[in-house]
Amino acid sequence: MAKNGSAKNVVEVRGLKTQFDDFVVHENLDLDLREGEILGIVGGSGTGKSVLLRAIIGLKRPAAGSIRVFGDDFYAASVADRRRIEQRWGVLFQGGALFSSLTVAQNVMAPINEHLKLPHALAVDIAALKISMAGLPVDAGLKYPSELSGGMAKRAGLARALALDPEILFLDEPTAGLDPIGAHRFDELIVNLKKSLGLTVFMVTHDLDTLYAACDRIAVIAEKRVIACGTIDEVLQTGHPWIEEYFGGPRGRAAYLGHEAEGQEEGRRAD
Amino acid sequence: MAAAGPADFDIGLEGEALKLTARGDWLARNLGRIDTRLRDFEDDSVGRDLIIDVSGIDKLDTAGAMVLQRLFHASEPRGGASAIVGASPGHEALLKQVEPHLAPVAVSPGRRNAFLMMLNRLGQGVVDAYFASLQILSFIGLTLVTAARVAALPKRFRLTSIFYHMEETGLNAVPIIGLMCFLIGAVIAFMGAKILKQFGAEIFVVEMVAIGVLRELGVLLAAILIAGRSGSAFTAQIGSMKLREEIDALKVLGLDPIEVLVLPRVFALVLMMPVLAFIGAMLGLIGGGLVAWRSLDISPALFLVRMQESIAMSNFWVGIIKAPFFAFAIGVVGCFQGMQVEGSAESLGQRTTLSVVQALFLVIVIDAFFAMFFLEIDY
Numbered sequence: 001m002a003k004n005g006s007a008k009n010v011v012e013v014r015g016l017k018t019q020f021d022d023f024v025v026h027e028n029l030d031l032d033l034r035e036g037e038i039l040g041i042v043g044g045s046g047t048g049k050s051v052l053l054r055a056i057i058g059l060k061r062p063a064a065g066s067i068r069v070f071g072d073d074f075y076a077a078s079v080a081d082r083r084r085i086e087q088r089w090g091v092l093f094q095g096g097a098l099f100s101s102l103t104v105a106q107n108v109m110a111p112i113n114e115h116l117k118l119p120h121a122l123a124v125d126i127a128a129l130k131i132s133m134a135g136l137p138v139d140a141g142l143k144y145p146s147e148l149s150g151g152m153a154k155r156a157g158l159a160r161a162l163a164l165d166p167e168i169l170f171l172d173e174p175t176a177g178l179d180p181i182g183a184h185r186f187d188e189l190i191v192n193l194k195k196s197l198g199l200t201v202f203m204v205t206h207d208l209d210t211l212y213a214a215c216d217r218i219a220v221i222a223e224k225r226v227i228a229c230g231t232i233d234e235v236l237q238t239g240h241p242w243i244e245e246y247f248g249g250p251r252g253r254a255a256y257l258g259h260e261a262e263g264q265e266e267g268r269r270a271d
Numbered sequence: 272m273a274a275a276g277p278a279d280f281d282i283g284l285e286g287e288a289l290k291l292t293a294r295g296d297w298l299a300r301n302l303g304r305i306d307t308r309l310r311d312f313e314d315d316s317v318g319r320d321l322i323i324d325v326s327g328i329d330k331l332d333t334a335g336a337m338v339l340q341r342l343f344h345a346s347e348p349r350g351g352a353s354a355i356v357g358a359s360p361g362h363e364a365l366l367k368q369v370e371p372h373l374a375p376v377a378v379s380p381g382r383r384n385a386f387l388m389m390l391n392r393l394g395q396g397v398v399d400a401y402f403a404s405l406q407i408l409s410f411i412g413l414t415l416v417t418a419a420r421v422a423a424l425p426k427r428f429r430l431t432s433i434f435y436h437m438e439e440t441g442l443n444a445v446p447i448i449g450l451m452c453f454l455i456g457a458v459i460a461f462m463g464a465k466i467l468k469q470f471g472a473e474i475f476v477v478e479m480v481a482i483g484v485l486r487e488l489g490v491l492l493a494a495i496l497i498a499g500r501s502g503s504a505f506t507a508q509i510g511s512m513k514l515r516e517e518i519d520a521l522k523v524l525g526l527d528p529i530e531v532l533v534l535p536r537v538f539a540l541v542l543m544m545p546v547l548a549f550i551g552a553m554l555g556l557i558g559g560g561l562v563a564w565r566s567l568d569i570s571p572a573l574f575l576v577r578m579q580e581s582i583a584m585s586n587f588w589v590g591i592i593k594a595p596f597f598a599f600a601i602g603v604v605g606c607f608q609g610m611q612v613e614g615s616a617e618s619l620g621q622r623t624t625l626s627v628v629q630a631l632f633l634v635i636v637i638d639a640f641f642a643m644f645f646l647e648i649d650y
Binding site: 129147 | 303307332333338365367369373613615617
């Protein structure tokens with residue numbers, strides 16, 4: 001596996017081209033996801049952030065280029081290899097994508113029962129653990145997805161994504177549609193889980209607060225490729241007009257100030 | 272560290288305390304084999320001091336950490352000597368992460384008496400059926416009242432929408448309805464030909480085909496196909512609009528969903544169904560006539576003459592008159608079920624099925640009423 005800096009790359013995208021009929025979404029796109037980091041993907045609406053995520057997790061076949069996950073080319077892998085790779089990642093779709101005919105608990109148990117041959121009682125215990133770890137109340141397991149609020153559906157989706165103890169977690173706009181308190185808690189939850197479970201997180205997001213609070217690195221998609229990738233400071237130094245506008249706009253500045261204030265507070269507490 | 276392998280453990284004593292020495296990979300997929308043994312030990316360990324030595328564990332995931340913590344917390348409080356020892360920093364963090372989430376989460380509802388539940392379902396079904404029929408009656412009333420109101424204000428008539436649905440439910444259904452009726456007409460003629468030949472009464476195949484197709488089969492087949500084709504489509508369209516809150520959006524914009532969505536569909540269907548029934552009947556006659564010609568040597572000219580002589584025009588009208596009533600039933604039921612969709616995609620599927628079943632049921636019931644009615648008035 002190629003080394004880049006100190007950490008391994010768990011996902012390597014090289015020369016990716018994706019298109020819908022004649023409409024080219026990405027061209028010559030390169031991206032690395034390093035082990036143990038939280039990578040935030042930003043870009044304007046319609047720049048193909050979600051399409052990139054779908055390409056990596058095997059839902060949108062690229063027109064050209066290669067995508068390596070754990071060193072294997074997913075689209076060239078055999079069916080058995082694909083199943084193995086799929087068990088090593090968890091995906092949280094934008095709306096949660098819970099199976100509407102199953103309860104939350106059954107949703108979480110679905111991948112466990114499908115991939116691991118475990119006694120029912122143990123599967124139930126594991127599902128209960130994941131539901132609780134995703135920050136859901138005790139009685140949520142019995143509810144059907146249609147009875148959940150947007151935030152709860154996301155947490156339930158997260159519980160299902162975590163069911164098999166994945167190494168990579170893919171999140172598609174995890175905080176979109178949550179109230180600020182809920183969004184903040186979700187950020188904390190992701191950072192916590194990353195620390196304690198050693199997750200690598202690939203996150204498509206629009207939420208500037210999330211970018212400051214949770215992400216180790218940021219990749220900016222524009223002009224059909226990744227125009228900048230690195231820490232926020234590194235990305236800002238590229239001076240690309242879209243990036244300037246994104247982070248320099250009123251919301252970007254507010255998120256920056258908020259992050260600074262929080263940092264100082266933490267610094268004081270540390271003293 | 273111990274050699275990697277499937278999860279396993281040994282039980283021993285350390286002073287007064289029980290000691291569990293874990294080794295191997297404590298990963299979810301390995302835990303199935305030891306879970307029962309572990310639970311047994313859990314019961315044995317209640318009320319005693321317990322030391323869990325995890326230094327022999329090679330790989331640990333949340334499920335492994337969970338079963339260890341479950342064991343440790345199976346009896347609270349454990350005595351002072353109890354501890355989980357020998358964890359590497361990574362495993363320590365994982366064990367800590369899992370600890371607060373051991374509270375039991377309700378996962379499956381409790382079991383109840385099966386017989387009582389059956390009675391409960393039966394009662395619920397009767398009550399539901401009662402309210403469902405009330406609801407559909409009130410929906411029919413609502414549709415008629417809205418239709419009357421719109422009739423008074425012809426400007427609010429949605430012509431574009433009506434024409435669209437006329438094309439969608441009427442014109443586009445012509446090939447399939449025509450083909451079906453053609454084939455059914457041919458089949459009837461074939462059956463008749465075989466039996467009537469034995470009596471030398473081949474010519475009566477004309478009556479058989481004409482009365483059957485004109486009075487009943489043309490319109491009935493058209494109605495059945497439309498119920499399956501358009502009734503279900505109405506439910507799916509309106510139902511998915513309901514799921515995406517489009518119906519609510521219409522309401523707050525001051526638009527009446529009945530007027531915007533239901534009336535054009537029902538109206539288009541009521542207009543097109545007689546046409547479809549007519550086309551069905553004609554193709555049924557052609558199918559029957561062709562078979563009569565090929566296998567009974569009844570020429571088309573003879574077929575037509577015989578029809579004119581012996582088949583009253585009333586047979587044709589009986590068929591056509593029923594068409595708008597069928598159409599109204601199919602359209603209203605389809606739209607009504609669409610409006611009843613709630614919550615999930617599953618509900619949409621259920622309602623779509625229900626819409627077809629109810630529409631077909633109503634069509635047959637209405638047909639039976641008409642049969643009795645025409646019998647009484649001797650038409």
